[in-house]
Amino acid sequence: xxxxxxxxxIECLTQEQQQSVFDFVEFLFSKNNNVQKxxxxxTPGGLTGKFFMAPDFDETPDCFKEYM
Numbered sequence: 001x002x003x004x005x006x007x008x009x010i011e012c013l014t015q016e017q018q019q020s021v022f023d024f025v026e027f028l029f030s031k032n033n034n035v036q037k038x039x040x041x042x043t044p045g046g047l048t049g050k051f052f053m054a055p056d057f058d059e060t061p062d063c064f065k066e067y068m
Contacts, residue, residue, distance in 0.1 A: 010021055060068060 010018060013021065
């Protein structure tokens with residue numbers, strides 16, 4: 001369901017019903033740990049030292065020099 005359709009339907013509910021929808025969404029978030037992890041903020045530098053880049057990475061490979 002597109003988000004805008006869902007938003008319009010929720011706006012038509014009473015305040016009490018909207019609170020129930022919110023509570024249910026919070027319940028679903030608490031059940032699903034993957035969603036919790038996706039909402040966590042990422043920290044810069046988390047992969048520092050985890051991969052290696054060759055010193056000649058930016059150089060054009062010999063097989064492509066004729067196309068340049």
